Structures are given as structure tokens and as C-alpha cells.
Amino acid sequence: xxxxxxxxxEVKKPGATVKISCQTSEDTFNNNYxxxxxxxxxxxxxxxxxxxxxxxITSLAQKFRDRLTVTRDPSTNTIFMELRxxxxxxxxxxxxxxGYRFDYTFDSWGQGTLVTVSS
Amino acid sequence: IVLTQTPLxxxxxxxxxxxxxxxxSQSLVQSERTTSLSWLHQRPxxxxxxxxxxxxxxxxxxxxxxxxxxxGTDFTLKISRVEVExxxxxxxxxxxxxxxxxxxxxxxxxxxx
Numbered sequence: 001x002x003x004x005x006x007x008x009x010e011v012k013k014p015g016a017t018v019k020i021s022c023q024t025s026e027d028t029f030n031n032n033y034x035x036x037x038x039x040x041x042x043x044x045x046x047x048x049x050x051x052x053x054x055x056x057i058t059s060l061a062q063k064f065r066d067r068l069t070v071t072r073d074p075s076t077n078t079i080f081m082e083l084r085x086x087x088x089x090x091x092x093x094x095x096x097x098x099g100y101r102f103d104y105t106f107d108s109w110g111q112g113t114l115v116t117v118s119s
Numbered sequence: 120i121v122l123t124q125t126p127l128x129x130x131x132x133x134x135x136x137x138x139x140x141x142x143x144s145q146s147l148v149q150s151e152r153t154t155s156l157s158w159l160h161q162r163p164x165x166x167x168x169x170x171x172x173x174x175x176x177x178x179x180x181x182x183x184x185x186x187x188x189x190x191g192t193d194f195t196l197k198i199s200r201v202e203v204e205x206x207x208x209x210x211x212x213x214x215x216x217x218x219x220x221x222x223x224x225x226x227x228x229x230x231x232x
Contacts (some may be wrong), residue, residue, distance in 0.1 A: 033220070045159075045167065045210060047221035059219045095166055103173050103222075105157040105213030109166035 002028060004096050004110035011116045012086050019082045020113045022096030029053045029077040033099030035106060036070065036081045038092040046092075050099065056096055086117045120145045124224035131208050137198040139212030139227045146191045149174050154217035158187055158196045161226075162207040171196065183194045195213075204231050 007021040021035060035050040037076045049060040050117035060068055067084040079096060094113045121144040131137045139158075147154055156174045159167040169178045171187030174194065184199040198205060211224040 035220075044226045045212075047223070050219055061220070077126040097166075100169075100172070103176075103210070104153075104219075105169050105172040105178075106159075106167075106218065107169060107178070109168070112166055118189045 001099060002036060004028075004034075004108055006096060006113045009049040009114045009116075011118070014087055014117060014119055016086050016117075017082060018085045018086060018115050019080055020096075020115070021078050021080050022110050023076065023078045024053070024098070026077050028098055029072075029074065029079075031090055032101060034079045035097045035099055036094065037084035037097060038094045039112075040092040042087070043092075049081075051079060053077075075081075083115075086115075088117050091115065091117045120213060120215070120222055122169055122222055122224040124209075124211060124227050126227060127225065128228045128230075130230055131201045132232050133203065134166075134200050137201050137205075137229060139196045139209050139211075139229075140144070141189075141194045141196070141224050143192045143213065147174075147194075147213070149190065155214045156187075156194055157212045157214065159210045159212055160205075160207055161210065162204075167210065201229070201231070202232065 012018050023064045033050045036048040038046050048072050051058045051070045058070050069082045072079045096110040098108040100107040123142045125140045158171040160170050161167040170181050170185050175187045186197045189195050208226045208228050210226050213222045
């Protein structure tokens with residue numbers, strides 16, 4: 001079973017930056033895309049970006065291009081998502097999800113990280 | 120492209136069938152290798168999991184009571200006999216490439232009458 005282990009709950013003030021991690025296996029790190037999505041309370045899913053951890057190539061949704069950065073650490077098979085300029089409407093559960101190798105879907109998800117933005 | 124799901128809420132009787140529609144604002148060409156429609160299921164308090172991908176392929180380990188179908192702009196997820204574990208929210212998801220983009224329907228909540 002694939003495990004994507006995310007970092008814990010965050011509480012931030014408006015304007016702050018949050019950085020969330022998603023640790024994978026070496027095989028996943030080297031052979032799959034990792035995607036970041038979010039889900040506001042009681043709302044639907046929103047795709048944010050994907051990264052190829054092996055080579056660092058990313059693709060971001062237009063909406064987030066000014067304030068979202070995704071990086072990775074090959075030594076720990078970990079992917080990081082950094083969102084800057086937080087607003088209350090960024091309050092959401094943030095998920096990392098593994099891209100399926102044979103099609104454009106997600107075959108495994110992290111447990112989710114709740115980010116609350118409040119003054 | 121916008122995906123519109125109907126109904127938004129569906130109370131069903133255990134053992135009875137259920138059907139969820141996902142309508143695309145543009146016609147989707149299933150033969151396009153860079154286009155894929157998936158159906159996801161999210162139970163309360165859990166991340167989603169994929170049920171159907173590539174428009175109609177059941178994902179590994181998914182019970183055969185789940186069927187995906189449709190063409191053009193209209194796609195459907197059918198559950199032949201609803202079980203208790205099927206409650207939750209169902210999403211259709213469109214994946215397109217060049218550049219990569221993933222779009223979701225607004226979700227359909229399935230609960231037991």
C-alpha cells in the first residue's frame with residue numbers, strides 16, 4: 001500500500017506563509033508525479049499543482065502562480081508545498097496525491113493537512 | 120471546461136441502484152490520450168479515492184457494482200446496488216494535459232434513506 005505522509009495541522013495569520021510536507025517512498029519519488037490539491041471546509045476539490053520529484057519539473061494552476069512554490073528533497077523523498085500571502089479563504093485541508101503512472105488520475109492520497117488562516 | 124454534476128444530493132435505499140451525472144461544458148474526445156475522466160469517492164473525514172478512470176475503467180480493487188460510462192458531454196457513474204460503505208461524496212474529475220490541468224465537478228452527496 002502506498003503511503004504519503006503529510007505534516008501536521010497549521011494555524012496561520014493572514015499574510016503569513018505555510019509550508020507543508022509530503023513524504024513518499026523512494027520508488028514513488030523517482031517514478032510518479034505528486035500533486036497538491038485542497039478542499040475548503042464543506043467544499044469541493046481544487047487542484048493546485050504537480051511536480052515530478054525526480055527532476056523538479058512543476059506545473060501550477062494559473063490561480064496560484066504568484067504565491068505557490070513546490071520543492072523537493074531527494075535525500076528524504078519529501079515534497080514541500082509553500083503558499084505565501086495567506087488569506088482566510090485559504091483555510092482548507094491540503095492533500096498531496098500521487099499521479100497514477102498509466103493514466104491521468106490519482107491513485108493514492110496523503111491523509112491531508114488542515115491549514116487554518118485566521119487573525 | 121466546467122463540469123456540472125447532478126443531482127447534488129441523492130438519498131438512496133440500501134440495495135437499490137444509484138446514478139450520478141457529470142456534464143462537461145465541452146465535448147470530450149475519449150480517444151485523446153491526453154484527456155481522462157475519473158470518478159472519485161470521498162467518505163466523511165477521509166481523502167478521496169479513485170473508482171473509475173479513463174472514462175469507464177474500473178480502478179484496481181473497486182467493486183464491480185460501480186460502472187462509469189457516457190460520451191461527448193454526458194457521463195454517468197452508476198452503482199448497481201448501494202451498500203452502506205458507499206455513502207459520501209462523489210466527484211467527477213477531468214484531466215487534460217499540455218499543460219496539465221485537473222477540473223472537478225461540485226460533488227454529489229450520497230446518503231441512505
